[in-house]
Amino acid sequence: MSQSAITVTIKLFAAYQEAYSLSELVLAFPHRTPVKAVCDRFISEHPQLAKWPEVTSFGINLIFVESHTPLKDGDEVVLIPPVSCG
Numbered sequence: 001m002s003q004s005a006i007t008v009t010i011k012l013f014a015a016y017q018e019a020y021s022l023s024e025l026v027l028a029f030p031h032r033t034p035v036k037a038v039c040d041r042f043i044s045e046h047p048q049l050a051k052w053p054e055v056t057s058f059g060i061n062l063i064f065v066e067s068h069t070p071l072k073d074g075d076e077v078v079l080i081p082p083v084s085c086g
Contacts, residue, residue, distance in 0.1 A: 006031055006073035010038060014081045019046040029071055035060060036067035038077055056081050 010025045017023055019042070029037060039053040058065050059078035071077070 004031060005029065006033070006071060006075075008038075008071050008073075008075045008077050010077045010079070013079065015049060015052055016042060016079050016081065019049055031073075032070045034068045034070055035065060035077060037071075038079065039067075042079075052081050 005028045007026060007028050010027060012020055012023055012025065027038075027041070029041075035058045036053070038058075039049075039056060043049050043053065057080040058067055058069070059080060060069060060071070060075050062076075062078075
């Protein structure tokens, strides 16, 4: 039987954390959804985040990945926007 949905944990930082007022979310996505879809979903729910996806790095299970990397059930996702210094 094929799996129709997966559940991932998303750790939120910086602008993403501010938008949701949470440090972590657990969300469901269709099987083989690319990690970039997490950003797309966040922008649809919080349009003020629209400036961040192009400069956000993605991590899955503590490894940096490309935006097209597919999610798997149980993954821990981290969206890392740029950090300003000074």
